[in-house]
Amino acid sequence: MSTVEVIVIAAMEKEITPFLQRATSVGEPVRIGNAVHRSAVINGRHALFVQAGIGLVNAAGAATSALLLANAGGPDAPAPLVISAGSAGGLGASVRVGDVVIGMDTINADADVRVFGYELGQVPGMPASYPVPQLLADASTVGTPGHSMVETVHHGLIVSSYAFIGHERATVIREQFTQVLATDMESSAIAQTCHAHGAPFLAIRGISDLCDPDPDSGFPAHVDDAAERSAEIATAVIGSWFAAGAPRQDSRPHSM
Numbered sequence: 001m002s003t004v005e006v007i008v009i010a011a012m013e014k015e016i017t018p019f020l021q022r023a024t025s026v027g028e029p030v031r032i033g034n035a036v037h038r039s040a041v042i043n044g045r046h047a048l049f050v051q052a053g054i055g056l057v058n059a060a061g062a063a064t065s066a067l068l069l070a071n072a073g074g075p076d077a078p079a080p081l082v083i084s085a086g087s088a089g090g091l092g093a094s095v096r097v098g099d100v101v102i103g104m105d106t107i108n109a110d111a112d113v114r115v116f117g118y119e120l121g122q123v124p125g126m127p128a129s130y131p132v133p134q135l136l137a138d139a140s141t142v143g144t145p146g147h148s149m150v151e152t153v154h155h156g157l158i159v160s161s162y163a164f165i166g167h168e169r170a171t172v173i174r175e176q177f178t179q180v181l182a183t184d185m186e187s188s189a190i191a192q193t194c195h196a197h198g199a200p201f202l203a204i205r206g207i208s209d210l211c212d213p214d215p216d217s218g219f220p221a222h223v224d225d226a227a228e229r230s231a232e233i234a235t236a237v238i239g240s241w242f243a244a245g246a247p248r249q250d251s252r253p254h255s256m
Contacts, residue, residue, distance in 0.1 A: 002039075002046040003046060003070075003077060003078075004039075004046055004047065004048045004066075004069065004070035004080045005045045005046050005047065005078075005080050005081065005242070005246070006042065006045050006046070006047040006048070006080055006081050006082075006083065006238055007047070007048045007050060007063075007066045007067070007070060007080050007081070007082045007083070007199075008042075008047060008048070008049050008050065008082075008083045008085050008234065009050045009052050009059065009062055009063055009066065009082065009083070009084055009085065009186070009190055010049075010050070010051060010052065010084075010085045010086040010227070010230075011051070011052055011053060011054045011055075011058070011059070011086055011185065011186055012051070012054065012086065012223075012227075013051055014223060014224055014227055015051075015085060015086030015087060015223075015227040015230070016049055016050070016051045016085075016086075017227070018227050018228045018230070018231030018232075019040070019042065019047075019049050019085070019231050019234070019235075020038070020040070020049060021231075022042055022231060022235055023040040023041060023042045023047070023049070024041045024042070024044075025040060025041045026038055026039075026040045026049075027039035027040065032065045032069075033061050033062070033065060034052070034053045034058055034061060034062070035050050035051065035052050035053065035058070035061065035062035035065055035066070036050070036051040037049070037050050037065070037066065037069065038050075042235060042238065043235055043238045043239045043242075044242075045238060045242060048066050048069065048070065048080075050062045050063075050065075050066050052186065054185055054186070055162060055185050055186065056108075056160060056162060056185065056186060056188065056189035057189070058186075059084075059185075059186035059187075059189040059190050059193075060189040060190070060192070060193050062190075063082065063189070063190045063193040063194065064193055064197075066082075067079075067080075067082070067193065067194070067197045067199060071197075078246075079197065079198050079199040079200065080199060081136075081199070081200050081201075081202070081238070081241055081246065082190060082194050082199050082200065082201045082202075083201075083202050083203070083204055083234050083237075083238075084103075084184070084186055084187040084190045084191075084201070084202070084203040084204070084205070085203075085204055085205070085227075085230045085231060085234050086184070086186075086205060086206070086226070086227055086230055087184070087205060087206055087207070087208040087222075087223045087226035087227055087230070088101060088158065088182040088183060088184040088205035088206070088207055088208065088226070089164075089165050089170070089182060089183045089184070089207070089208070089209050089210065089211040090181070090182055090207040090209070090210045090211070091159075091165075091170055091173060091174055091180045091181060091182055091183055091210075091211060092154065092156065092180065092181035092182065094154070095154060095181055095182060095207055095210070096152070096207065096210075097207050097208065097209065097210060097222055097226075098150070098151065098152075098206075098207065098222075098225065098226075098229065099150070099151070099152040099153070099154060099206075099207045099229075100150050100152070100153045100154070100204065100205065100206050100207070100229050100230060100233045101153075101154045101155075101156065101158060101181045101182040101203075101204075101205050101207060102140045102153060102154070102155050102202065102203070102204050102205075102233070102237075103132070103156070103157065103158035103182075103187060103202065103203035103204075103205070104131060104132055104137055104140075104155050104156055104157070105129045105130065105131045105132070105156070105157045105158075106129060106130045106157075106158050106159070106160065106187050106188045106191040106201075106203055107121035107128070107129045107130075107157065107158075107159045107160070107177060107188060108121050108122075108123060108159070108160055108161075108188040108189075108192075109121060109159035109160060109161045109173055109176070109177065109183065109188075110160075110161050110162055110163075111123050120176055120177075121159070121177070123192065126192055126195070127195065129157075130188070130191035130192065130194075130195055130201065132200070132201065132202055133200055135244060136200050136202055136241065137155075138244065139237060139240040139241040139243075139244050140155065140202060140204075140237050140240070141155065142236050142237055142239075142240040148232060149225075149228065149229060149232065150206075150229045150232060150233060153233060154181050154182075156179060156180075156181040157177060157179045157180045157181055158180075158181065158182050158183065158184065158187050158188075158203050158205065159173060159177055159180050159182075159183050159188065160183065160184055160185060160186060160187045160188035160189065161173075161183060161185060162185065163185075164185070165183050165211045166211060166212075167211060167212065169211075170183075170211035182205055182207060183211070184203070184205055187203040187205070190203075191203070202237065204230050204233050204234045204237060205226070205230055206225065206226030206227060206228070206229035206230040207222075207226060208222040208223045208225070208226035209222060
């Protein structure tokens with residue numbers, strides 16, 4: 001297998017399909033645990049597309065298996081760029097269905113060990129959040145491609161939860177994380193896994209709903225469009241990242 005330069009992880013088939021459609025070549029699916037892996041080439045880069053299954057545990061397992069495959073070339077192989085793609089619920093006041101949110105930081109909204117002195121959202125022994133490296137943040141500001149179906153791209157905080165977020169939980173999350181823009185069920189687990197493996201990570205999510213009290217009014221109707229928008233922006237960011245030189249060093253933040 002060629003050196004993997006990019007790993008794209010999405011929970012559902014309909015969220016990984018837009019990447020398969022954009023790829024110039026796609027290998028046969030290989031199941032590892034609960035995840036389905038496909039080698040591919042996108043934007044001229046060797047990629048691994050992973051359909052992880054829904055939720056934090058599935059996401060962490062899929063990210064781990066993908067990173068181990070990518071590192072099979074040896075300890076000196078550069079860490080691939082890892083992208084968490086697909087749909088998300090909008091939480092920011094300015095976020096609308098059809099927008100895309102790129103996570104400049106990622107937090108586990110369900111983690112709460114404050115009684116032992118940790119910050120809200122911090123898993124013991126891990127960082128309080130997972131900000132992206134500056135060079136990757138710069139690459140993510142490439143903007144919307146020409147003739148894009150995406151009108152607005154936001155950059156900011158994405159939180160993840162074990163739950164599909166409805167109105168009541170959304171209100172609590174907005175109060176606890178005042179800068180939050182969107183919520184999903186996978187990104188913080190992938191971010192934590194990438195932190196452990198020294199891989200650069202970015203969440204790029206299309207907004208399918210606004211955490212409405214009636215889930216039938218949003219997510220099912222717009223998840224396909226959200227996935228398409230996520231893939232469009234992610235493909236552009238991949239091009240920008242490698243055009244900028246795609247730093248090969250360990251991307252874990254330095255200890256303070």
